[in-house]
Every structure is written in structure tokens, then in C-alpha cells.
Amino acid sequence: MPAQPGPEWRADLEELAAQIRQMTRRHPWYAALYHTRPPAGPHMMERLEFMLALLTAQGASTAEAMTYAAMIDRYILGSGLQETEETRMSRELGLDDEAALMSAMNTVHDLAAATGRLPHLTSWLARPSGPSPEEQFSLGLGFLLDGIARCLAGAENPARSDKIGP
Numbered sequence: 827m828p829a830q831p832g833p834e835w836r837a838d839l840e841e842l843a844a845q846i847r848q849m850t851r852r853h854p855w856y857a858a859l860y861h862t863r864p865p866a867g868p869h870m871m872e873r874l875e876f877m878l879a880l881l882t883a884q885g886a887s888t889a890e891a892m893t894y895a896a897m898i899d900r901y902i903l904g905s906g907l908q909e910t911e912e913t914r915m916s917r918e919l920g921l922d923d924e925a926a927l928m929s930a931m932n933t934v935h936d937l938a939a940a941t942g943r944l945p946h947l948t949s950w951l952a953r954p955s956g957p958s959p960e961e962q963f964s965l966g967l968g969f970l971l972d973g974i975a976r977c978l979a980g981a982e983n984p985a986r987s988d989k990i991g992p
Contacts, residue, residue: 827876831876839971851909854913854914860903878892878895881978
């Protein structure tokens with residue numbers, strides 16, 4: 827983590843997110859552990875302070891910055907939990923190689939096609955495609971940061987601490 831925020835808050839947050847994601851991939855237990863105890867260790871607090879400094883420098887109040895930081899953490903760690911669980915289940919079910927996975931996908935395709943009521947799913951299952959997990963992560967993080975940027979630019983801000991109710 828840099829000692830000071832750089833000139834581009836989004837780039838700093840994207841880099842931080844990528845580093846945390848890499849760490850959750852190296853240590854699959856981390857994302858689950860994070861949710862089992864208060865996140866009050868010195869490194870976690872320094873990381874949070876860094877995020878708060880980035881966001882408040884863009885005009886967010888500390889309360890708004892805390893909300894945005896929590897959302898970013900939930901996205902990163904939630905993604906880590908999901909990837910860890912998918913990897914575990916793939917191994918457990920014997921779907922951790924391409925041939926076994928495609929065989930299972932063909933079975934699901936046949937189930938989807940059987941009734942004729944799932945044309946979009948059936949079509950996709952016939953030729954599954956899409957972004958890699960890394961690309962999906964970047965896409966989702968981009969959507970989240972786009973929303974935060976919109977709020978920071980002065981649009982209606984749902985993170986305001988003075989709002990009550992939905």
C-alpha cells in the first residue's frame with residue numbers, strides 16, 4: 827500500500843482491490859476469516875485509513891467514505907468467498923478440469939432445453955462464453971467505482987449519514 831494517495835483515486839482503489847484479491851487467492855481462508863471477527867488489526871486499520879483519505883480528498887464526508895469503503899470491501903471479499911467456494915466445490919464434484927466441466931454443462935443444457943421454456947439459458951449453455959473471473963471482477967469493481975464517482979460528483983448521494991429510511 828502506498829504511503830500516500832496518488833493523483834488518481836480510482837487507480838489507487840483499483841490497485842488496492844487487485845492486491846486484496848490476489849491475497850484472498852493466495853490465502854483462500856482470509857475472506858471467511860475477515861467476516862468472523864472485528865476488522866481491527868493494524869494493517870486493516872491502515873488500509874481503511876488509506877481508503878478514507880482517498881475518498882475524503884474527493885469530497886466525501888468521513889461517514890460517506892466509510893460507507894464507500896465498506897461497499898468496496900464487501901465486493902472484494904464477497905468475490906473472494908465466492909471464488910473460494912466455487913473452487914472447492916469444483917474439486918469436490920470433480921469438475922476442476924475442462925472436459926468434466928463441459929460434460930456437466932452439457933447435462934445442464936439438456937435439462938434447460940427439455941421444456942423449451944428457457945431459450946436464452948439453453949442458447950448460452952450450447953456455447954458458454956463470457957469474461958474470465960478476472961475480467962468479471964474488474965467489471966464489477968468498475969461499476970461500483972462508477973457509482974461512487976457519480977456520488978462524489980454531486981449526484982444524489984445515498985451514502986449520506988443525514989438520510990433516514992430508504
